[in-house]
Amino acid sequence: MALSFSAKLMRGVSRCAALVTPKTAPTSCRYFSSAENSRVLVNLNDKTGVATMQLNRPPVNSLNLEVLTDMTIALDKLQTEKDCRGMILTSSSPGIFCAGLDIMEMYNPQEDRLREFWRTLQELWKMMYGSRLATIAAINGHSPAGGCLLSLTCDYRIMAQGKFTIGLNETLLGIVAPFWFQDTMVNTVGHRETERALQLGLLYSGENALKVGLIDELVSPEKVMETAEGQMQMWLKIPDFARQLTKEQLRGPTVQKLAQHQEADIDHFVNFITKKAIQKSLEMYLNMLKQKKK
Numbered sequence: 001m002a003l004s005f006s007a008k009l010m011r012g013v014s015r016c017a018a019l020v021t022p023k024t025a026p027t028s029c030r031y032f033s034s035a036e037n038s039r040v041l042v043n044l045n046d047k048t049g050v051a052t053m054q055l056n057r058p059p060v061n062s063l064n065l066e067v068l069t070d071m072t073i074a075l076d077k078l079q080t081e082k083d084c085r086g087m088i089l090t091s092s093s094p095g096i097f098c099a100g101l102d103i104m105e106m107y108n109p110q111e112d113r114l115r116e117f118w119r120t121l122q123e124l125w126k127m128m129y130g131s132r133l134a135t136i137a138a139i140n141g142h143s144p145a146g147g148c149l150l151s152l153t154c155d156y157r158i159m160a161q162g163k164f165t166i167g168l169n170e171t172l173l174g175i176v177a178p179f180w181f182q183d184t185m186v187n188t189v190g191h192r193e194t195e196r197a198l199q200l201g202l203l204y205s206g207e208n209a210l211k212v213g214l215i216d217e218l219v220s221p222e223k224v225m226e227t228a229e230g231q232m233q234m235w236l237k238i239p240d241f242a243r244q245l246t247k248e249q250l251r252g253p254t255v256q257k258l259a260q261h262q263e264a265d266i267d268h269f270v271n272f273i274t275k276k277a278i279q280k281s282l283e284m285y286l287n288m289l290k291q292k293k294k
């Protein structure tokens, strides 16, 4: 019998539930996952109640099924820690926050895995967007497509100055951002800017992202984390209950919309991605990425 998503989550939690506290760690800092080969590095500072989640899948932190699953498990675990109040999402590879979804999950896919991949992304998005935690994205590098989406699920975005770009560029790959990607963008930058950005597949510079409100702050790369930590202190000055209910009122309807159409969205995605023309577009985009190096 197929396991429900929450059953799979519980199975995953029990597999990686042990908290690892390395001898060298400060006593206030608990490591949920610190092994260098973990795809997601998570630690919780018991003194501040703030967790840091680092994407750790070099070279570009592309999101495959395993990374999405690990993130979901880690976030679920943090949210059940009653003393955890905030989370900073960042990357262990300065220069790349996240290259978005792993295109290899969508190119020549096996249908079962493709379905599970999309469902896991949906679940992560719902958890992140509706999280009881105050969440801040410390965007320390490029953040296209799914990378931009992840940052948009946070309550506040701080990006590193430099040549990095951010945006929902799906149309450049010949694919279409689904309605819940679009909703997240509309809720952040408004309808008109979303129309322009998504149709053109705009990748914004940090300066332009700041102008349209896609990010909240643009700081030098070495200041990204300390700015995130400082900003988090402000968010945590607000009583949790009041902040969480306000967030729920503002974001709940958007989360509900996906929850109500989740199965149809998976069918839609699978039908769309497996079309010959879409596979051809993905192939061309992958070749273009490889050619770039030569």
Ligand SMILES: CCCCC/C=C\C/C=C\C=C\CC(=O)SCCNC(=O)CCNC(=O)[C@H](O)C(C)(C)COP(=O)(O)OP(=O)(O)OC[C@H]1O[C@@H](n2cnc3c(N)ncnc32)[C@H](O)[C@@H]1OP(=O)(O)O
Pocket (backbone or CB within 6 Å): 059, 060, 062, 096, 098, 099, 100, 101, 102, 103, 104, 142, 144, 145, 146, 147, 169, 170, 173, 175, 176, 177, 178, 268, 269, 272, 273, 289, 290, 292, 293
């Ligand atoms: C109406 C119906 C609607 C229904 C819905 C239907 C469909 C919606 C479907 C999907 C939505 C998808 C959202 C996505 O996230 S798609 C992914 C988009 N991502 C990108 O466009 C980013 C591509 N990458 C880059 O631009 C650069 O890699 C980057 C700027 C991030 C970093 O550049 P850098 O020069 O440092 O590194 P590279 O040499 O380019 O890359 C190294 C290595 O990694 C490979 N790679 C990069 N990105 C990806 C990726 N997203 N997935 C898989 N692999 C990736 C790259 O090819 C290199 O590989 P190799 O040559 O070393 O083998």
